[in-house]
């Protein structure tokens with residue numbers, strides 16, 4: 322196996338449980354994995370040495386919530402929203418029509434282009450959802466295409482009831498033939514449990530069918546108003562509930578309760594339901610920001626994700642989400658980076674493999690064109706993305722020098 326030493330790092334933020342920051346650091350990569358991390362002066366010899374030019378290093382972003390399988394444009398809807406119109410789930414139908422019309426080739430290229438943008442921004446592990454097909458053939462096609470590009474695919478047939486179909490008839494289809502056909506391509510299932518989308522009974526039906534099919538579960542919950550989504554997610558032992566903008570005390574207590582068997586100091590025990598906050602979406606829909614600070618203080622593990630999609634959040638910039646979480650949601654820079662790396666990995670169930678700069682983990686490492694991770698929030702909106710390594714290989718950006 323060849324070894325590579327990345328040295329002359331101003332700092333390496335590990336995202337481990339102690340939020341360890343190694344200054345004047347170096348990282349040794351052996352094949353696909355991190356073999357050593359510590360002070361540069363103590364670094365072991367390596368086959369290849371990369372001088373990082375006093376840049377900061379951190380784990381690649383783990384984006385645990387996106388909707389990249391789409392065609393068409395909804396900028397007019399966005400403009401109308403900025404002029405005062407409310408966001409409504411019905412906009413999904415506009416994207417569904419455009420996406421159904423796209424060929425496999427075009428759709429694959431669109432998804433690949435978006436994944437490449439995310440990678441260039443430091444995202445080294447990416448989940449995406451179906452949900453703009455809304456028929457057996459289209460959902461299956463979108464799941465298949467997504468599975469050729471991203472790391473994990475979530476089935477979101479329960480995104481919107483298509484026009485002309487009865488809600489119960491469609492829910493039965495999602496839970497029956499559609500689930501069976503997408504099953505080979507997906508790891509998780511999700512339901513948009515919200516007014517204008519799927520009600521509690523229908524959401525229960527979807528979660529039950531998906532669980533019986535052996536899929537991991539997630540819920541889009543409490544995005545547009547109070548509702549049962551978060552409590553349902555906890556009840557079903559879902560890996561995450563995403564959005565969480567409108568939580569009451571009982572919702573927060575339910576989420577906190579789900580983490581009672583978890584030891585945050587050792588990051589071991591029984592994982593609960595991760596609350597995934599989507600700050601770019603909250604800004605783009607002018608919803609109140611998810612209460613990330615309160616959730617952390619209540620003992621809930623949170624993730625930050627982009628929710629990149631054409632309706633509510635057309636950005637895959639995890640750096641933007643981190644900056645917003647720090648500047649607006651009152652997270653510390655360390656909490657925000659952990660939520661966007663380890664937190665995402667936890668939501669996707671891959672925290673043993675990725676999300677931290679720890680010996681034995683996959684060498685998914687991003688360098689910033691800045692001397693500290695604090696610059697992510699200190700210089701909001703600036704493109705600080707430097708070289709990106711995935712499984713030990715340079716996959717985006719240029720090496721310094």
Ligand SMILES: N=CN[C@@H](CCC(=O)O)C(=O)O
Nearest residue numbers: 412413513541630631632633
């Ligand atoms: N909330 C549901 N689904 C997406 C938006 C979908 C759309 O409007 O196209 C979201 O996560 O925000």
Ligand SMILES: [Zn+2]
Nearest residue numbers: 386388541628
């Ligand atoms: Zn979403």
